[in-house]
Amino acid sequence: MDYFIELFFSGLTRGSIYALIALGYTMVYGIIGLINFAHGEIYMIGAFTALIVSTVLSIYNMPLAAILVLTVLASAIWAGAYGFTVEKLAYKPLRKAPRLSPLISAIGMSIFLQNYVLLAQTPDFLPFPPLIPEFAFMEPVSGVIGSSELVILTMTTSLMLLLTLFIKFTRLGKAMRATAQDRTMARLVGINVNMIISATFIIGSGLAAIGGLLIASHIGQINFFIGFIAGIKAFTAAVLGGIGSVPGAVLGSFILGLTESFATGYVSSDYEDVFAFSLLVLILIFRPAGLLGKSSAEKV
């Protein structure tokens, strides 16, 4: 039973990280209908920035709390900046191009960013310092859930709540929903559509970076290639929940995280990634609109 609960919590942790990345996919898709292939790379860059900033700060003997806050801020800001720049360089000139063009451009961006980090940093795995301390009060239940898992769960849940409130109630959030519904109409009522698209990329990238930081500190190592698999899995989660839908992305991520955790725990860990990919293929075949998505006929 303990094993079951342990797997359950590790699945929830995985799922919540996937959710942070999947939100970026789903928001961007909702607004410009593009699968942002480079999103996984933004997550990887967020994790790298976090590693660099936290190591530098710890060498200068900052207190742990300050390191934590500054690292989170720095990685979210820089990842947001990367997201913003990628959109301006690779997607904005292609808004009116055929569907295939921005997708190929996104793949190119993803390969470029991977190799940029590979060349500027290192091709090897780097150890990631554990940013989250072991809490004393977690001692009795440490067999089934660790401190970092608890922090990841609370942090992701609160971020998702904040995002939901932001989209529902703020001016910018409303403008985002309007743009997602109908871009031309939104422009007609005076919404600066380009700014909204940029904002979406920045927010999505920031969330992905925090996800990258949390998981890197949980797993303990990173390299330039982590974005590829994480990106595909988060995309799977977004599609599973229905791409374009924010609650769908969260639901899909938790389902995917739990499935993976139980499958690797009870079946075999060799085929961890195969489970996710097979799930993706199956959903797309049987329910392409996803669990919470609306299926719509293509407009002419």
Added chain:
Amino acid sequence: MARKRTIMIFLRDVRGALLISLWFMFLTFPIMVIKVNPIERTVVWRWDNMAYVGLLSFLLYLAGRQYLKYRERRLESSRRQSMEEKTKRFLRRLSENPVPAYTLMAVAGVFALSFPFVFSTYQTNIMITALMYVVLGLGLNIVVGVAGLLDLGYVAFYAVGAYSYALLNLHFGVGFWFALPIGALLGMTFGILLGFPVLRLRGDYLAIVTLGFGEIIRLILENWNEFSKGPSGISNIPRPGLFGLEMPLETAITYLYFLMIGLVLFTVFVVRRLQDSRIGRAWYALREDEIACQAMGIDKTRTKLTAFALGATWAGMAGVIFAAKTTFINPASFTFLESAIILCIVVLGGMGSIVGVILAALILILLPEYLRAFSDYRMLVFGAVLVLMMVFRPQGLIGHRRRTYTIKPDAGRSGNAA
């Protein structure tokens, strides 16, 4: 006055370039400048990198602005029209009076035929690799370029071909010539198996599913030790034979080279014939507008499936030859990066253009081989090429010219007068 205005505009460009370079210096600061070692807790500050980034983005921005202005000016002036007329006339002359085209082809033919006798075995080996990518590029070109289906898991079919020869040879001693059609058939079978359920999906979903499929195949090959011998791979795969003749290594490589030339010619022939056929036109039409196609009575799924299966067939064949060439295969040869390289060839060459794809394959494969200093930057450049081509020249190096028919009204009139 005009001079003052140009200086003003130039100064504005410089200011823009300064801002851009500041932005990029900020953006690349953590990754480019700082390098940490988390174990020994040391930091290296590489400020020179920041200067390079700043300078490079400054110059690139200025160059980009000048290029855009130049393009605008050319668009405005009527000179552009006359330029276009000139190229059109030139192309027409080329197609009506095909002597220069034939001369070019003859030169290329002589070069290709004499290559292994002039250059060393090492060079020939590199050329064989390049030719293999030509075949792969032409195969993927059917899927991506002609039919407009973005297949990111093309390498999976390549792996199927390679492993079918390796395993058949290992267990049953099957020879190369017998394995070649089997590999092609297996590639096609996998193409149909994957394509059948997936091709009903919209384009971008197809991209992801094929990507996932490619990874599944690789992971299975890596983990299923009893079947594929896992990451250690299969070695001692025989080179292609010729009626049981024993050949020294050099002759075997020359032989393989001519085999590849033959396969390239065969592929070009098939693709050319297909492009002008009924199904080829259906592919182009599907690429342009699916809904209109369905209204015209084209069976969407079947037409797409044909393209997908044909592409997979060629990948399967190339896979068999790859296994025979390297005599050793393992799953590491079949990663997503391989698919990305092949896609880059198709995009750079110009989607649907045969000559373009051949040129692009030769450039992208041979350049990093000969410019060893740049080979580290190979994938970086490939990524940048994909983005730049999409933004600045979506039709590729050599855009595909669709076969068109023109009615010549004065020809008819003059006939009447006579």
